[in-house]
Amino acid sequence: MKRYLLTPGPVEMPDEVYRASSKKIIGHRTEEFSDLFESIQNKLKTLLKVETPVVILPSSGTGALECLAVNFLTNKDSFISASCGVFGDRFREIALKTGAKGIFVDFEMGTHVEPEIVKDAVLKHPECKFLLLTQNETSTGVLNDIKKIIAAIPEQKRPLILVDGVSSIGTMECFPSEWGIDGIATASQKGLMTPPGLGIVWISEKAKRYLENNECQSYYFDLKRQFKSLKPDNYSNPYTPPVTLYYALNKALEIILKGGADKWFNDHRKFSHAFAAGIEALGLKMLVTDKKYRSTGVSAISSPDCDTEVIRNKLTEWGITTAGGQGDLKNKIIRIAHYDDKGWPELAMILSTLYAVLPAKNKIKDNFLEKPLMIYEAEEY
Numbered sequence: 001m002k003r004y005l006l007t008p009g010p011v012e013m014p015d016e017v018y019r020a021s022s023k024k025i026i027g028h029r030t031e032e033f034s035d036l037f038e039s040i041q042n043k044l045k046t047l048l049k050v051e052t053p054v055v056i057l058p059s060s061g062t063g064a065l066e067c068l069a070v071n072f073l074t075n076k077d078s079f080i081s082a083s084c085g086v087f088g089d090r091f092r093e094i095a096l097k098t099g100a101k102g103i104f105v106d107f108e109m110g111t112h113v114e115p116e117i118v119k120d121a122v123l124k125h126p127e128c129k130f131l132l133l134t135q136n137e138t139s140t141g142v143l144n145d146i147k148k149i150i151a152a153i154p155e156q157k158r159p160l161i162l163v164d165g166v167s168s169i170g171t172m173e174c175f176p177s178e179w180g181i182d183g184i185a186t187a188s189q190k191g192l193m194t195p196p197g198l199g200i201v202w203i204s205e206k207a208k209r210y211l212e213n214n215e216c217q218s219y220y221f222d223l224k225r226q227f228k229s230l231k232p233d234n235y236s237n238p239y240t241p242p243v244t245l246y247y248a249l250n251k252a253l254e255i256i257l258k259g260g261a262d263k264w265f266n267d268h269r270k271f272s273h274a275f276a277a278g279i280e281a282l283g284l285k286m287l288v289t290d291k292k293y294r295s296t297g298v299s300a301i302s303s304p305d306c307d308t309e310v311i312r313n314k315l316t317e318w319g320i321t322t323a324g325g326q327g328d329l330k331n332k333i334i335r336i337a338h339y340d341d342k343g344w345p346e347l348a349m350i351l352s353t354l355y356a357v358l359p360a361k362n363k364i365k366d367n368f369l370e371k372p373l374m375i376y377e378a379e380e381y
């Protein structure tokens with residue numbers, strides 16, 4: 001029986017991406033590899049609207065975040081960390097490992113990071129050289145407005161802004177250079193629809209200048225060493241890269257950019273809005289009540305009347321793998337991701353399966369697919 005993987009990473013990949021990753025291996029010191037790497041760089045530059053290349057590391061998202069931390073932070077530094085969930089907390093834990101001191105600005109799970117509160121913390125703590133943010137809080141399905149948070153801080157007072165883009169890049173707008181981000185980390189297995197194993201880091205020119213006087217605490221993750229290998233006429237890595245994952249990433253980026261990134265982002269917005277309408281029509285609840293801050297990559301569903309773990313186990317039995325809650329939300333929510341290229345047929349299938357597994361007393365008899373279909377068919381979002 002067919003199974004669907006709807007966890008927020010790893011995600012199901014288009015068939016072309018699977019096929020690309022099974023191509024014959026090539027040497028990583030060859031012109032062919034350098035061309036492949038250049039093709040990836042060009043596509044990532046288009047996706048992120050940046051001028052300068054990214055560093056690609058053989059790691060998961062946590063490794064890419066650690067790369068930012070060990071390059072920028074030392075035990076003499078302080079940082080501000082704004083968090084509204086498990087991954088915001090994790091980014092700060094990674095930063096604390098460097099010995100730096102943290103000022104924590106916390107928001108309740110299910111709510112978003114408030115720009116004005118972050119601005120006040122930054123103005124109150126001019127000693128903090130860094131601000132840590134998470135764009136898409138995967139543990140709750142909250143999409144933070146990074147552009148607005150940064151814009152709220154007067155430019156001359158801005159610390160270096162380091163962002164966790166692990167579960168946002170690829171699916172939703174993320175324009176680091178335009179928004180004033182100084183360092184951002186992501187991974188291959190979510191919005192980029194590639195197998196797990198690649199960590200991606202981009203930093204601003206201001207951040208590069210800052211690093212000139214910083215000694216990185218890691219040999220492998222040293223960004224200065226990594227950038228030295230990214231020569232415009234010969235893109236390479238200082239150490240052996242996972243070549244087959246590069247094939248897969250190149251193909252996935254080609255798919256994302258084929259009709260224009262804007263269309264891709266809009267299609268995901270449309271899917272997630274229709275999905276939320278379906279969830280509510282079923283009598284379930286979206287954890288994030290403020291629609292403006294709902295993630296377009298992952299939805300967190302709560303249920304006032306029935307046990308979410310019962311629903312989740314039944315979904316697994318029926319062929320749909322989802323994720324549960326983390327931290328304080330353990331056993332309280334179901335997380336369903338929509339990072340890949342699914343459309344209406346799959347949306348209707350997921351909602352119908354959810355309906356089927358709901359306990360009989362919770363079933364609503366109305367045509368619950370009508371509302372999401374109306375949203376799905378609407379042109380404006």
Ligand code: PLP
Nearest residue numbers: 060061062087136138166167187
């Ligand atoms: N940050 C965010 C926002 C995430 O969603 C995740 C994983 O779900 C991570 C960091 C950690 O990434 P990884 O599991 O690839 O190390």
